Amino acid sequence: MMAYPYDDARIILALQIDHSRVAGYFAAHWGNRHFDRPEPYSSVVLAATEHDIGWWEWEMKPSTLNDKGFPLDYHDGSFKYLGQLRLDFYKNSVDRVLTRDPYSAMLMAMHGVALMNAGYGKYSYPPDRTGDPRVKAYVDHQEELRLKLLEQLRQSEQFKQHCSDEQIWTNYEYMEVFDQLAQFVCNRYPLNSKARKLGPTDSLNDVDVPTKHGQPAVKINIDTVGENKAVLRPYPFDIDPLPVSFAARLVPNRAYKDGEDFLGEFYRAERITVNHTLASA
Numbered sequence: 001m002m003a004y005p006y007d008d009a010r011i012i013l014a015l016q017i018d019h020s021r022v023a024g025y026f027a028a029h030w031g032n033r034h035f036d037r038p039e040p041y042s043s044v045v046l047a048a049t050e051h052d053i054g055w056w057e058w059e060m061k062p063s064t065l066n067d068k069g070f071p072l073d074y075h076d077g078s079f080k081y082l083g084q085l086r087l088d089f090y091k092n093s094v095d096r097v098l099t100r101d102p103y104s105a106m107l108m109a110m111h112g113v114a115l116m117n118a119g120y121g122k123y124s125y126p127p128d129r130t131g132d133p134r135v136k137a138y139v140d141h142q143e144e145l146r147l148k149l150l151e152q153l154r155q156s157e158q159f160k161q162h163c164s165d166e167q168i169w170t171n172y173e174y175m176e177v178f179d180q181l182a183q184f185v186c187n188r189y190p191l192n193s194k195a196r197k198l199g200p201t202d203s204l205n206d207v208d209v210p211t212k213h214g215q216p217a218v219k220i221n222i223d224t225v226g227e228n229k230a231v232l233r234p235y236p237f238d239i240d241p242l243p244v245s246f247a248a249r250l251v252p253n254r255a256y257k258d259g260e261d262f263l264g265e266f267y268r269a270e271r272i273t274v275n276h277t278l279a280s281a
Helices: 016-029 041-050 053-059 078-082 084-098 102-114 133-153 165-186 259-268
Strands: 002-005 010-014 221-226 229-233 242-252 270-279
Touching (some): 016 041, 016 165, 016 242, 041 084, 041 102, 041 165, 053 084, 084 102, 102 165, 165 242, 165 270, 242 259
Parallel strands (some): 229 270
Antiparallel strands (some): 002 010, 010 242, 221 229, 242 270
16 A cells, blocks of 8 residues: 655555556557557556456455555565564465466566565665565466466467567566556655655666667656656557546544544545656657
């Protein structure tokens, strides 16, 4: 859950499951003359759309508060507060998608592992947590599943043409880009707010952004030119501008006595739709 100031009196809550839908929307619209469309298209879009769907297991009743009694923001340290549940619901989401699309499930497994091992050692944030035995067991299990699925997919008439090492890791990079960009859009209000200190930067933490086959990756810069508009350079989407929206809710900006106190406000909260625009200029 993303929890951050809406105004002086209220906190805006954007659920991870709704952020996940935004990532899928970005995947669905990705591609123009400068950027390849992800392939296999529906599998990559599904993986992006469902990558955080496991959070539903907690977000249906988000009773855990941070140390100050405020709603738990995902950058408060979800593993610190949720422990094994945090690992289990990522594993469970992969298992659910596996029954529908094994290629999507493989990409989701890679994303979940990357959150725990510093992006397969490529990035400094999130940090490598594999020194914790619980995390190591989770990473080992998901990596074993990934390799098993990859072997099966390479024998599949539907997916084998999309299973080169190059394409698999390109699609993993897509997952990171879609997630980072969806975080940036969903974890602050207004869009040009500077209050958020953790999370994607205006360069998406310098993640590599795939472009065209055989061409080098680039970095994307985000210029928040207004409260509800950002300019992306280079611009990766198939329509320009791209409208984007997500569901959120508003709760009082205060410390809560306990989980039940917060849940009363959470379930009664005013629902809103946040609308932004991404453009090339």
